[in-house]
Each structure stands twice: as C-alpha cells, then as structure tokens.
Amino acid sequence: MKKKGIAIAAAALAVAIIIGIATRALGDSSDFVSNTVNAVMRPVGSGVAVIADFLEGIYGYMFEYDRLKTENEDLKARVAELEQQIRDSAAANEENKRLRELLKLREKRSDFELESATINSWGSSNWSSTFTISKGSNSGIELLDCVITEHGYLVGQVIKLGPTTATVRTIIDTNTNVGALIERTGISAVASGDFEKMREGKLKLTFIPDGTEILNGDTILTSGKGESIPKGLVIGKVTDAGLDPSALTQYAVITPSAALNELSQVFVIKSFDIVE
Amino acid sequence: MQNKRFFIKLGLHALFLIIVYILQHFVFSRIPLWGVKPLILPVAALGIGFFGGSVWGGIFGIFAGMLCDVAFVTTPLFTIALPALGIGAGLLAEYALLTNLLSYLITSLLGLFVISFLQMFPFIFFRDVELSILLKVAAMQTAYSLLFVFPLYLPVQYLSRRRR
Numbered sequence: 001m002k003k004k005g006i007a008i009a010a011a012a013l014a015v016a017i018i019i020g021i022a023t024r025a026l027g028d029s030s031d032f033v034s035n036t037v038n039a040v041m042r043p044v045g046s047g048v049a050v051i052a053d054f055l056e057g058i059y060g061y062m063f064e065y066d067r068l069k070t071e072n073e074d075l076k077a078r079v080a081e082l083e084q085q086i087r088d089s090a091a092a093n094e095e096n097k098r099l100r101e102l103l104k105l106r107e108k109r110s111d112f113e114l115e116s117a118t119i120n121s122w123g124s125s126n127w128s129s130t131f132t133i134s135k136g137s138n139s140g141i142e143l144l145d146c147v148i149t150e151h152g153y154l155v156g157q158v159i160k161l162g163p164t165t166a167t168v169r170t171i172i173d174t175n176t177n178v179g180a181l182i183e184r185t186g187i188s189a190v191a192s193g194d195f196e197k198m199r200e201g202k203l204k205l206t207f208i209p210d211g212t213e214i215l216n217g218d219t220i221l222t223s224g225k226g227e228s229i230p231k232g233l234v235i236g237k238v239t240d241a242g243l244d245p246s247a248l249t250q251y252a253v254i255t256p257s258a259a260l261n262e263l264s265q266v267f268v269i270k271s272f273d274i275v276e
Numbered sequence: 277m278q279n280k281r282f283f284i285k286l287g288l289h290a291l292f293l294i295i296v297y298i299l300q301h302f303v304f305s306r307i308p309l310w311g312v313k314p315l316i317l318p319v320a321a322l323g324i325g326f327f328g329g330s331v332w333g334g335i336f337g338i339f340a341g342m343l344c345d346v347a348f349v350t351t352p353l354f355t356i357a358l359p360a361l362g363i364g365a366g367l368l369a370e371y372a373l374l375t376n377l378l379s380y381l382i383t384s385l386l387g388l389f390v391i392s393f394l395q396m397f398p399f400i401f402f403r404d405v406e407l408s409i410l411l412k413v414a415a416m417q418t419a420y421s422l423l424f425v426f427p428l429y430l431p432v433q434y435l436s437r438r439r440r
Contacts, residue, residue, distance in 0.1 A: 124305035125348035126312045126417050127395050160349065167349050174403065195405045199311060199413070 098265055101150035109152070111273035112230070115139050118265050120165060129173040129198055133266060136162045144228040146269045153258035154178070154222060154233045155266055166268075170260055171235060172198045179225035180205060180235055187212050188223050191235050191254060201260060205238065205252035214241040214252045230272040288435055289324070289332075293339055296320045296428075301347040312413060315391065315421040316428075317344050321358045322365045322387045323425070323432030326373075326380050330366025332436070337362030357394055361387045377429050384425050388418040 106112065115135055123130035135141055147155040147168050156176070160167035169175060176193035182205075190207040197203055205220060218238040224231025240253035300316040307313075321340040325333020341358035348354065365383050373379040392414035399405045 121302060122305055123347065123349050124301050124313045125395075126413055127399070128349060130349045169349075174399075195399055195403065196409050199409075 095265065098150040102267065105150065105152045109230075109232075109272070111271075112269050113271040115141060115268040115270050116265065117141075117166075117268060119263055123167075127195075128175075129170040129193075129260075130156075130159070131168055131170070131263075133166050133168055133268070134164070135268065136164045136166045138163045140270050141166050141268050142270070146229045146233070147266050148233060148269060149258045149263065149266060151257070152233055153256070154229070154235050155258045155260070155263065157228065158268065168266070171256055171258075172201060172203045172260065174198055176203065178229060178235065179223035181221045181223045181231075182212070182214060182238075183219040183221050184215070185213065188225075189220075189252075191220060197253060201256070202239070203236075203254050203256065205254055208250045208252065210250075212250060214238055214250060216241055218252075220254050230269060285435075289336060290339075292320070292431060292435060293317075293336065293343070296340075297343045297347070301343075305347075309420045310416040312416045312420055314424060315344075315388065315417065316424050317347075318354070318358060318361065318387060318391055319384050319421055319424045320428055320432065321362045322384050323380060323428050324435065325362035325365030326369045326383050327375055327432050327436035328366070329436075330363040330370065333362025333364075333366040334359045335362075353394055354391075357391060361390065377425070380429060380432075381422065381425050384422055385418065388421050392418055 102114070102116075106114070117133035117135040117139075120132045120134050123132075133147075141158060141161065143158055143161050145158045145166075147157065149155060154171055156168045156170040156173070158166045159169045171178065171191065172193055174193040174195050176191070178191045180189050180191040181187070182189065187209060189205050189209070189212075192204050192206045194202075194204045205214070208214065216238055218241070220235045220238065222229050222231060222233040222235060234257045236254040236256040236258075238252045239255045242251060243249070244251055296316050300314070304316060305313050317340045321333065321337045324336040328336075337359035338355065340362075341352075341355035344354035344358065345352055365387065368383055369375050369379070373383065396410045396414055399410050400407065
C-alpha cells in the first residue's frame with residue numbers, strides 16, 4: 001500500500017517535471033497550464049464578473065441612488081434655467097429691436113414724450129376692441145392719450161385710467177373717430193370704427209369730400225385736428241376704395257399699419273407739440 | 277358652527293368666481309371660436325342662481341357682473357343684468373323647471389339671448405349696423421358660451437349642494 005502511494009507520488013512528480021520542462025521549452029508562446037486553466041475558468045470568471053457587476057449595481061442603487069437623483073434634479077433645474085435664459089434672451093432681442101425703431105421715431109419726432117408699456121390683457125368682449133396696459137396715472141398717463149407702436153403707427157387712445165393700469169380703445173373699435181389725411185393728396189377725412197370692419201381688423205374712412213381721388217395703397221395719416229392725437233401718425237393703408245352702392249358717396253376701407261393682433265409692447269404719447 | 281359653514285360656502289363661491297373670471301378673461305379670450313369669445317361668467321351666474329336659488333344667484337350675479345364689466349370694458353351693463361338674470365334663473369328653477377342639465381341648458385340659452393340683445397341694443401338703435409351681422413355675432417357668441425354649461429354643471433351643482 002505504502003509502495004503504491006510512493007509510486008503514484010513519483011508518477012505525479014514525473015508528470016509535473018515533464019510539464020515543467022515542456023513549458024520551459026515552449027517559452028512564452030504557449031502555456032498549456034495557463035491555457036487550460038484559463039479556458040476552464042473563463043466561464044466561471046465571466047459568471048463571477050456578471051455577479052460582481054450585479055452586486056455593484058445593487059450597491060450603486062443602494063448607496064448612489066440618492067446622489068444620482070440629486071444630480072439629476074440639479075441638471076434638470078440647470079436645463080430649465082438655461083431654457084429660461086434662452087427665452088429671456090429672445091424677448092430681450094425683440095425688445096431691443098423695438099427700442100431701436102423707437103429711437104428712429106424719437107429722432108424724427110423729438111417733441112414726443114413717450115411712456116413704454118406692455119399689454120396686460122385684451123378685452124374679452126365681442127362688441128368692442130380694447131386692451132389693458134401696464135402703466136397708468138402714476139406714470140403720467142392721462143385720459144385720451146394717444147398710443148402708438150415703435151414705428152409710430154397709431155394703435156388707439158386711453159379711455160380708462162387707473163393708478164397702475166390703463167385701458168386703451170384700439171383704432172378699429174366702433175367708437176373711434178379720428179381726424180385723417182390722405183397722404184398723397186393732403187385731403188382731410190375721418191377714420192371711423194365700424195362694427196363689421198372691426199371683426200375683420202379694419203376701419204373705414206368716412207366724410208370723404210366729393211371728387212376726392214382715393215386709390216388702393218394710399219397711406220392714411222392722422223390730421224392732428226383736436227388736441228389729443230398728434231399730426232402725421234400712420235393710421236394705415238387703403239385696401240378697398242370705391243363708391244357706395246347708391247353711387248352717391250365714396251368709401252374706403254383702411255387696414256391699420258399697426259399689427260394689432262401681434263402687439264405686446266406699446267408707447268403712450270404723454271405730450272407733444274401741437275402744430276397749427 | 278352655522279357661521280363657519282356660511283363663510284366656507286362664501287369662500288368657495290368667491291374661489292369659483294375668480295377661477296371662472298381668469299378662465300374667461302385670460303384663457304378663453306385668447307381662444308376664439310367662429311371669431312367670437314365666450315361669456316363664461318354669465319353662464320356661471322345663471323348656474324348658481326338655477327341650482328342655488330335666487331338669493332345666491334343675485335349675490336353671485338352682482339360680483340360676476342362687476343367682473344364682466346371690467347373684462348368687457350362696458351358701462352355697468354353686466355353689474356345690473358347678471359344679478360337680475362341670477363334671480364330669474366333661481367325663480368325658474370323654483371317655479372317652472374326641474375333642476376337638471378337640460379333645464380340649466382335652457383335657462384342659460386334664455387339668459388344668453390337676453391345678454392346678446394342688451395349688447396346689440398346700442399348698435400341697433402344708435403348706429404347704422406346691419407341687423408344680420410349683429411345677429412350672426414350674437415348667435416355665435418351664444419353657441420360658444422353654451423358649451424360651457426357642460427363643464428360648469430358639476431361645480432355649480434356641488435356649490436349648491438353644500439348649501440342645503
């Protein structure tokens with residue numbers, strides 16, 4: 001029995017020596033033991049790696065979750081902040097454009113004392129055309145002050161006044177009656193609101209003297225008659241001119257130059273020089 | 277205890293009034309349908325009167341009317357008309373109609389007709405405007421406003437149920 005054990009040990013040692021010599025003789029090119037061990041252990045290693053990854057994931061979920069959640073929230077807040085900055089920047093650009101236009105108007109009409117205001121809300125009636133602005137009597141605005149765009153286009157007149165807000169009646173409202181001039185001929189008429197035209201965003205030119213030539217595309221300006229609206233503001237352009245069905249009187253439809261539906265900021269003329 | 281309940285009801289009505297005003301003036305005034313904007317506060321006032329009784333209809337109508345006059349930049353037309361309509365709606369419910377959705381719809385239709393006529397009045401009698409144009413706007417305004425009977429039905433019922 002003892003001899004048998006010694007024989008097995010000797011055989012094992014011999015095998016080990018042979019393997020050792022063979023490995024040594026093959027150098028780095030091939031390591032049978034390593035290869036065998038690696039081949040056998042590779043699936044095991046992969047399995048262990050998967051398990052390790054899984055455990056790491058659980059560890060991460062348990063201990064990193066809060067940190068990641070906080071980081072995610074921070075990033076979301078940052079994205080929202082950046083988006084807001086982009087929106088603010090776009091709004092600032094728009095305002096910048098308007099102010100540049102206003103600067104040109106100020107150069108032309110240095111007598112205007114202007115107050116900038118934003119539109120708070122539009123009147124919700126189907127029977128009138130009004131809006132509320134963000135400035136009132138505290139800013140020196142008075143009743144019947146004239147409201148224009150940055151280009152000097154007439155928008156309307158202040159009809160109600162509070163300390164911090166004012167209500168503006170637009171030029172297409174049915175109560176509007178503004179002294180007007182046809183720029184090309186210098187002939188006077190009256191720009192008046194009309195219910196049917198108001199629904200189309202337009203107004204009418206009335207009290208046109210007989211024989212007056214009006215063409216589509218004629219520019220209509222304010223005549224400055226009365227003391228509340230300065231002379232020379234652009235009301236709009238004639239888009240439809242002709243004779244009434246009775247063929248007795250002339251009519252003209254004016255499309256306002258101020259894009260009323262797109263307004264967000266307006267300028268109130270607080271004072272101006274009256275030209276006789 | 278009764279006082280507390282009363283003030284809670286009052287607070288709920290005030291909250292309802294403000295929400296409806298915001299919806300009418302700031303939200304739906306930007307969403308015209310067929311070129312018209314809806315009248316939501318009058319429909320709400322009619323609902324409160326119809327389901328809650330003429331007293332509550334009258335009280336709610338006063339405040340709703342005041343807000344309408346602010347929103348529409350009108351003379352005190354709505355401050356007078358809405359309490360009257362709120363009381364009228366309450367009386368209809370008390371003496372003539374069942375308090376259900378169909379009756380609320382009919383009452384609102386009648387109330388909106390009255391309001392449209394009042395709004396058309398100056399154009400009919402003091403301005404040279406074709407009646408057909410006015411009627412068209414009035415009809416579209418009434419139709420659009422009537423749609424709000426459906427979303428308002430449950431809130432006005434809830435408010436009136438709390439009173440009983």
